[in-house]
Amino acid sequence: MTDLVRLEVEGGIGTIRLDRPPMNALNAEIQHGLVAACREAAERRDVAAVVVYGGEKVFAAGADIKEMETMSYTDMVDHSALLQDFTKALAGLPKPTVAAVTGYALGGGCEVALACDWRVAADDAKLGQPEITLGIIPGAGGTQRLARLVGPAKAKDLVFSGRFVDAQEALAIGLVDRVVPAAEVYATARGLVERYVGGPAYAVRAAKEAIDRGLEVDLETGLEIERTLFAGLFATRDRATGMRHFVDKGKGPAPFE
Ligand code: CAA
Numbered sequence: 001m002t003d004l005v006r007l008e009v010e011g012g013i014g015t016i017r018l019d020r021p022p023m024n025a026l027n028a029e030i031q032h033g034l035v036a037a038c039r040e041a042a043e044r045r046d047v048a049a050v051v052v053y054g055g056e057k058v059f060a061a062g063a064d065i066k067e068m069e070t071m072s073y074t075d076m077v078d079h080s081a082l083l084q085d086f087t088k089a090l091a092g093l094p095k096p097t098v099a100a101v102t103g104y105a106l107g108g109g110c111e112v113a114l115a116c117d118w119r120v121a122a123d124d125a126k127l128g129q130p131e132i133t134l135g136i137i138p139g140a141g142g143t144q145r146l147a148r149l150v151g152p153a154k155a156k157d158l159v160f161s162g163r164f165v166d167a168q169e170a171l172a173i174g175l176v177d178r179v180v181p182a183a184e185v186y187a188t189a190r191g192l193v194e195r196y197v198g199g200p201a202y203a204v205r206a207a208k209e210a211i212d213r214g215l216e217v218d219l220e221t222g223l224e225i226e227r228t229l230f231a232g233l234f235a236t237r238d239r240a241t242g243m244r245h246f247v248d249k250g251k252g253p254a255p256f257e
Helices: 028-043 073-091 108-114 129-132 142-150 150-161 167-172 182-194 202-214 219-235 239-249
Strands: 007-008 013-018 049-053 097-101 104-106 120-124 125-128 164-166 178-180
Touching: 007 028, 007 120, 013 028, 013 182, 028 073, 049 073, 049 239, 073 108, 097 108, 097 182, 104 108, 108 142, 120 167, 120 182, 125 239, 129 150, 142 150, 142 178, 142 202, 164 167, 202 239, 219 239
Parallel strands: 013 049, 049 097, 097 120, 104 125, 120 178
Antiparallel strands: 007 013, 125 164
């Protein structure tokens, strides 16, 4: 794994830390690193949930424009798969994920945040998809995930104009879920997912898969996905533990492994 992206694990939470000052511009090395960090976070049993964090100053100001400037069409035919791979790796992580957004989350940075389950933003954060100002469009999933999150009209406003939105507007349109003082962003994001440590991991994983896959298909197919995942949970120890705890009138949360 590269030093530009680290998976730091503490207390059951994995923090994927972007670390490429000054702006955490996402070059190819960091994009590969993100894929590797997501894979490691998915596999590690001591990671129940994931926070993506770029440090106190900035989340990420997008793909590395200096690296892309000299790329040709054929270069980008190859590279564009990687651009989508790192956000797909994050979106497909079978554990709860939250982006802790300080400073700027622009372009590919905003797309990283969009690939998480939730977003906590600093009150002075700015988010946006400014690619149009470079003569391109979002290429790490932004046109798809932004429209699904905030609706097509708002997504078109942000993507066509490239304008930045402040934290309050981001909250109002559903682009972020919580706005807190900058110094509290990381702790708040951690706090949002701490409840999943020691919880029924397979049920949470199934719930995430059912909701995310269900959003891509018609209702009948979505219900079929739910039915299969629901039945599958009856093969897990967590299901046996959870139901036995209730039937035995156990106090507090069930003792999941
Ligand atoms: N790529 C490469 N370098 C970047 C960068 C990026 N996305 N964003 C900032 N930097 C660099 C700047 O070039 C500058 O480097 P130097 O010190 O060597 O000159 C350094 O980071 C600091 O940036 P600024 O001097 O511009 O800082 P600022 O405070 O005046 O402005 C900013 C901050 C508003 C974030 C501004 O840097 C900016 O607009 N950045 C570009 C944002 C952008 O267009 N992102 C989309 C990228 S394309 C993309 O992401 C495609 C995709 O969908 C995957």
